[in-house]
Amino acid sequence: MTAVEVSYTEDGPAGAPVVVLSNSLGATRGMWDPQVPALAERYRVVTYDTRGHGESPSPAGPYGLDDLVDDLVALLDRLGARRAHVAGLSLGGMTAMRLAAREPDRVDRLALLATSARPDPQGFLDRAAAVRADGTASIAPAVVARWLTPQYAAGHPELVARLEGMVAAADDEGYALCAEVVAAVDLVADLGRITAPTLVVSGAEDPALPPAHQQAIADGIAGASLVSVSPGAHLPNLEQPLEVTGALLGHLDAAGGHA
Numbered sequence: 001m002t003a004v005e006v007s008y009t010e011d012g013p014a015g016a017p018v019v020v021l022s023n024s025l026g027a028t029r030g031m032w033d034p035q036v037p038a039l040a041e042r043y044r045v046v047t048y049d050t051r052g053h054g055e056s057p058s059p060a061g062p063y064g065l066d067d068l069v070d071d072l073v074a075l076l077d078r079l080g081a082r083r084a085h086v087a088g089l090s091l092g093g094m095t096a097m098r099l100a101a102r103e104p105d106r107v108d109r110l111a112l113l114a115t116s117a118r119p120d121p122q123g124f125l126d127r128a129a130a131v132r133a134d135g136t137a138s139i140a141p142a143v144v145a146r147w148l149t150p151q152y153a154a155g156h157p158e159l160v161a162r163l164e165g166m167v168a169a170a171d172d173e174g175y176a177l178c179a180e181v182v183a184a185v186d187l188v189a190d191l192g193r194i195t196a197p198t199l200v201v202s203g204a205e206d207p208a209l210p211p212a213h214q215q216a217i218a219d220g221i222a223g224a225s226l227v228s229v230s231p232g233a234h235l236p237n238l239e240q241p242l243e244v245t246g247a248l249l250g251h252l253d254a255a256g257g258h259a
């Protein structure tokens with residue numbers, strides 16, 4: 001399939017090293033809002049909407065993970081970035097892992113948050129069927145219930161409402177096609193091919209992709225470091241923004257400022 005031109009936003013100094021942030025299933029690039037200001041103090045931060053999400057196109061399917069990687073490579077080319085730091089959460093992390101394994105010369109440092117090299121497919125196939133039948137609004141409360149710990153969600157009803165609105169606004173077919181991408185992901189053989197210095201981040205209470213998934217990634221990528229954020233669920237960057245942003249900056253800054 002031809003790569004699509006994804007919709008993106010840039011923040012930070014134009015000449016700084018590029019950091020690209022890739023979103024999770026059902027989210028938009030807005031999910032990175034807590035991280036962008038601090039990262040943009042010293043990086044050219046690029047957030048984008050994965051195809052089928054937000055303001056990016058939702059071409060007819062089926063999609064494979066390599067289509068999402070092709071979109072990301074096309075974005076790097078549009079940015080004039082031969083190499084970039086790449087961070088992704090969940091589906092975004094799967095895209096980032098595949099890029100790092102397939103085109104290692106395009107990736108400087110890699111950050112993989114709340115993601116998996118081999119998710120259990122059935123739940124995602126069921127989810128695709130559910131949104132095709134009843135739309136993304138029908139699954140939004142259950143999805144967001146996995147993104148934040150129950151305690152944090154109880155204390156932040158406006159955030160919960162905003163996130164549920166984000167999922168409900170997602171294109172039904174785009175969401176379903178990307179859920180099918182997740183269901184088909186098997187990156188176990190790719191892990192050993194990843195040479196980029198890698199940070200892996202877990203939400204200690206993530207019910208969607210529990211910490212064993214990130215442990216398997218950290219075990220499979222040579223030299224990877226693993227940080228567990230607690231309390232934290234599937235979107236630990238929202239619940240623990242200071243800790244996650246600090247971990248990202250520590251990892252990226254170790255590159256010495258050159259992507």
Ligand SMILES: O=C(O)CC1=CCC(=O)O1
Binds near residue numbers: 026090146
């Ligand atoms: O949506 C979820 O429940 C968890 C998830 C899996 C892949 C992804 O991007 O989010």
